[in-house]
Amino acid sequence: MDLMTAMQVSAAGLTAQRTRMNVVSSNLANINTTRTPEGGPYRRKQVIVTAVPVQNRFGQMLADRIREPKVVAITNDPTPFQRVFDPSHPDADDQGYVLLPNVSLMKEMVDMLSATRAYEANSAAINSVKNMARRAIEIGSAR
């Protein structure tokens, strides 16, 4: 158990936050997408994160049950699509309504900010650990 474990956990945090960011980008980019390969409008994607035990290089689990975040799935948001009246739209139905993705701009912006801040926190943690490791290397050298 050393400082490298702390780095590993923070790195896993960075990965999880970056995945969240990718999903937010995907949702924002597709906020008006009405056609998808699966048919119908784009469904908002969401990230499922769980805490999994850290494994070291030899695959052995650490005794103290240190957990790192891991994205286990990216799922579809089951909430209903928005129904907007726009008869000129090519995908409008008989009554002139178009189904638009269930992406909320506000929600995505909040998610994006939260992911950014969490990413920053993890990156600050890595810097702190790096400073500690550097300080350990300097033990015994001329000061």
Next chain:
Amino acid sequence: MVLFGLSSEGLEAASRSLDFVSLSTIFTTENIANADTPGYKSKELKFEDAMIKALEAGNKKSSSASSMTTTDPRHFPLKDLSQVQPLVIMNRAAGGIDGNNVDMDKEITRLGALEMKYSAYAGIAGGELASIKNAIELSP
């Protein structure tokens, strides 16, 4: 720690403290990394009290569990700091709507404090090593 027959309690205490600070850092980075993980509960490590207790127990010339026995009353008791047990505190608070109870401000502050502590203990260890080196070089 016994080095070339020189015993340095300060070096031992500093190196044990460095171990504990790095373990505590692992806990803190774990909390920060899992700040958005649903259901995750934060934890922290406290070792200072156990450390002080072990050092004080060693000062009293009693045969307590954390000090080594001496064969002569004039011997200084050698403190066995390898037996110091840090305290792991699991935060069981319910937390927010997703069951996560990590307080980011607390964790970041703790990380800063740990960084300073690590630097301080590393400095102490370096100083102890310097004095041992000094003792070695003192001989004509």
